[in-house]
Amino acid sequence: MDIWNINNYTNDELISALGILQTDTFDQIKNKINIALSNQPTQKDFFNQAEKRLLGNTSLSSNTSLSGNTSLSGNTSLSGNTSLSGNTSLSGNTSLSSKNNGARPETHTYETKPTIPTDTAQDVKLNPTLRMTIDQSIVIDSQYRKKQYSATSFTCDLNTELQYVLGLRLFSVQLPNSSTFSIQSSNCSIWLLAPSTTPLKISIQTGNYTDGNTLISAVNTALGFTLFSFNSLTQYVTIVENAYLLTTYTTISWINPYDTINSLNTTLGYILGFRTATLILETTINNPIIAFASIDLSPFKYFTICVDDFSYSSVSNSSVVIGDFSSGSIYNPAAGCGNGLNNIQNQNPLVAPCFNNTLAVLPVQFSNYPIISYSSSSMQRFKRTFFGPVNINRLNIQIYNDKGVLLDLAGRDWSLVIMAELLYQY
Numbered sequence: 001m002d003i004w005n006i007n008n009y010t011n012d013e014l015i016s017a018l019g020i021l022q023t024d025t026f027d028q029i030k031n032k033i034n035i036a037l038s039n040q041p042t043q044k045d046f047f048n049q050a051e052k053r054l055l056g057n058t059s060l061s062s063n064t065s066l067s068g069n070t071s072l073s074g075n076t077s078l079s080g081n082t083s084l085s086g087n088t089s090l091s092g093n094t095s096l097s098s099k100n101n102g103a104r105p106e107t108h109t110y111e112t113k114p115t116i117p118t119d120t121a122q123d124v125k126l127n128p129t130l131r132m133t134i135d136q137s138i139v140i141d142s143q144y145r146k147k148q149y150s151a152t153s154f155t156c157d158l159n160t161e162l163q164y165v166l167g168l169r170l171f172s173v174q175l176p177n178s179s180t181f182s183i184q185s186s187n188c189s190i191w192l193l194a195p196s197t198t199p200l201k202i203s204i205q206t207g208n209y210t211d212g213n214t215l216i217s218a219v220n221t222a223l224g225f226t227l228f229s230f231n232s233l234t235q236y237v238t239i240v241e242n243a244y245l246l247t248t249y250t251t252i253s254w255i256n257p258y259d260t261i262n263s264l265n266t267t268l269g270y271i272l273g274f275r276t277a278t279l280i281l282e283t284t285i286n287n288p289i290i291a292f293a294s295i296d297l298s299p300f301k302y303f304t305i306c307v308d309d310f311s312y313s314s315v316s317n318s319s320v321v322i323g324d325f326s327s328g329s330i331y332n333p334a335a336g337c338g339n340g341l342n343n344i345q346n347q348n349p350l351v352a353p354c355f356n357n358t359l360a361v362l363p364v365q366f367s368n369y370p371i372i373s374y375s376s377s378s379m380q381r382f383k384r385t386f387f388g389p390v391n392i393n394r395l396n397i398q399i400y401n402d403k404g405v406l407l408d409l410a411g412r413d414w415s416l417v418i419m420a421e422l423l424y425q426y
Contacts, residue, residue: 353404
């Protein structure tokens with residue numbers, strides 16, 4: 001059975017299949033036949049024969065239409081409002097039927113949907129903007145950095161320039177476990193001060209101190225006498241009276257008297273639970289000084305990853321932080337500061353660190369494995385969107401702790417993966 005044989009159809013079946021309405025004019029009928037032909041261009045003969053059968057050499061006025069079972073042929077001339085009926089069109093999922101010895105003809109369905117998904121098809125009708133993107137992974141491992149840089153602050157060149165980048169998002173981070181010391185070079189010292197006396201710096205060994213007793217023992221050993229005690233039950237540190245110390249020094253400073261950028265929360269005293277920059281030792285006579293807070297040996301609570309893409313084409317990525325911004329500077333350094341006592345004054349309430357080019361802020365995770373891995377769908381919320389397509393060929397990577405200090409991984413390396421969204425046809 002040949003469904004494209006015009007002799008297998010009656011006029012009524014052709015009218016119905018072509019979607020000719022009762023109100024259609026001559027031009028409208030001819031247009032519908034042409035539309036059906038455009039959907040099935042290989043069946044030109046079929047539609048030409050259909051046109052000849054339905055219209056032939058008929059002469060119709062502009063408002064004239066065909067109706068009912070009217071059959072036109074030859075030079076027949078019609079006028080008036082006569083129309084053809086039928087609502088089915090020969091396109092898409094159209095079903096055509098043919099004669100079969102007087103019985104209802106067999107139905108055949110022809111699918112004409114595009115085989116290429118409309119969201120990616122490179123066709124002006126389907127995707128007129130031609131806006132198509134792909135994801136490109138950027139693997140950044142600090143062991144392959146230029147050796148003049150530290151592992152937590154370095155600039156790296158990409159082996160291939162990324163073109164037409166629309167945005168960046170964090171995919172995963174891998175940090176070495178137990179590599180960050182609770183006591184680092186930035187918080188391992190205290191200073192003993194007295195009028196007309198050069199400040200005495202006392203430092204302990206950097207490392208991972210796992211409990212308060214071990215840390216307090218190291219501090220007292222460095223001093224050469226017992227000044228601090230630790231209560232294992234309450235986890236509080238106490239400064240006890242020491243007559244030997246008072247004969248020479250009167251004040252303990254947690255902040256370097258000669259350092260203009262040090263902050264109280266990056267000091268050994270802050271770890272021990274003290275919240276003032278200095279302590280007057282005379283007050284310890286018959287009245288030991290108890291720390292304001294319990295000892296805290298966790299290296300940091302969260303870390304910030306900063307990525308500079310050198311494109312200067314995105315909204316500011318600075319984090320919004322809190323703090324008391326009504327006071328002046330932390331202290332007022334002076335040239336030739338003498339004994340350093342005048343340097344530590346007007347202690348300013350702490351202000352959270354704020355960085356440019358922040359890509360993500362992640363909490364510290366605890367793990368029994370040698371590597372701590374951050375990789376989940378929630379991490380992809382950390383995204384940077386550019387104003388327009390940019391090209392990227394190098395990046396500056398930095399990672400800070402919650403005190404605003406570059407992370408110290410004790411010489412070990414770390415890595416992260418960033419996904420770049422590229423416009424591959426623009």
